[in-house]
Amino acid sequence: MGRTPRMFSLNPSSGIPIYRQIVHQARFAIASGRVKPGDRLPSVRNIATQLGVNPMTVSKAYSTLEQAGVVVRHPGIGMVASEAGADPASAIDADAQALVRTAKQLGLSRKELVERINKQWEEEWTDQPIPLRRSR
Amino acid sequence: MGRTPRMFSLNPSSGIPIYRQIVHQARFAIASGRVKPGDRLPSVRNIATQLGVNPMTVSKAYSTLEQAGVVVRHPGIGMVASEAGADPASAIDADAQALVRTAKQLGLSRKELVERINKQWEEEWTDQPIPLRRSR
DNA sequence: AAAGTGTACTAGTCGAATTAATACACTTAA
DNA sequence: TTAAGTGTATTAATTCGACTAGTACACTTT
Structure with a gap:
């Protein structure tokens, strides 16, 4: 073994x-x-x-x-x-729940929240983990 | 004044x-x-x-x-x-970005993520948008 | 100049988070 | 039953970051 x-x-x-x-x-x-x-x-x-x-x-x-x-x-x-x-999705439930909670507290509609998520999805490029800034 | x-x-x-x-x-x-x-x-x-x-x-x-x-x-x-x-929605951008990032790391599709958000939205009860509390 | 604006720097306090030492309850396998 | 395996309750030490404040400074307006 x-x-x-x-x-x-x-x-x-x-x-x-x-x-x-x-x-x-x-x-x-x-x-x-x-x-x-x-x-x-x-x-x-x-x-x-x-x-x-x-x-x-x-x-x-x-x-x-x-x-x-x-x-x-x-x-x-x-x-x-x-x-x-x-289920890979389960791993994000905690974060998702927190987000939904604050969104509701701010008086956002479900649609507005989803819209925001979509926007972030476009802007977020994970290929390059993070634009690391090298010292000159 | x-x-x-x-x-x-x-x-x-x-x-x-x-x-x-x-x-x-x-x-x-x-x-x-x-x-x-x-x-x-x-x-x-x-x-x-x-x-x-x-x-x-x-x-x-x-x-x-x-x-x-x-x-x-x-x-x-x-x-x-x-x-x-x-714009109230701007307040959640930071959290939304973090969520999108981990979702991508887990290989989730945009659709799956939104689906998860919607599910959380149903389950999460925040009846009072923001319970403003006036001192009696 | 005088009076107003926000902040850099420094330092102290406090509490939650993290890690570890030890002893315990439990299940399995022989 | 017993030996070896499982995870954990309890306790404690320590670390580390968040929070607050004192003071002096750079800046803009009037």
Whole structure:
């Protein structure tokens, strides 16, 4: 049984908290289909050892994912990718909800909001991640 | 000339930072049309005195508003409500942009994103657009 | 000049977020 | 039953950014 290819990697210099990096990578792995619903995720201690961090840090990441419905906890077994998490759209629900909320608070109509989204869609070019500005 | 009715008020017990309360109230005053494009906003020191806070705190609020395009700085004159700020939709642009970006990263189509927005719109109940609270 | 505008710089305080150490409850497999 | 595996509750230390304020400055208007 060949060891599973390391599923997570850390970028210490990114400034992004460890547990969030784990959350992001796991969520993306599932949303992209690399990990399918029903598949087990690496155990807390497995990841903790691999990355050299405390098990609790990994646990926090998993709890966050469970809270988000991306993963289901199976006592004694571990964390398993859920059906819901396999839908890429689910990953944006939290952000979408926040946006809708503020839009409503501002008295925007649904149509106006969608219009705004469409506009942003045109303007937003993801190909070039971000027009990085090099020092002269 | 009658003193301008106090434009800002603080709710110390709300836990919301002072400068954010100012930002919110100013933005709403403009977005709602109570303050029209071209109108001057109260001066930093004026507000600071009224509210009993440091001028820098007010300045930070104004800087935030300028950053958001709600207000324009006129050196020697003060802060003036902008055209853009009068459009309530402009207030959500930053959030909308962030959402669009992650959606694209996840490989979502524009249609799927809009669909998700619509779904959230149905589920999200914000009966009171903005519960303006008059002191009884 | 005098009086008004906003702000750069500095510094202090405070609280939430992050990470870790440890011990525990639980399930599976032998 | 027991050994080895799973995730986690509790507690605590620490870090780090948000917030606020004091002061002095550059600027424009009148």
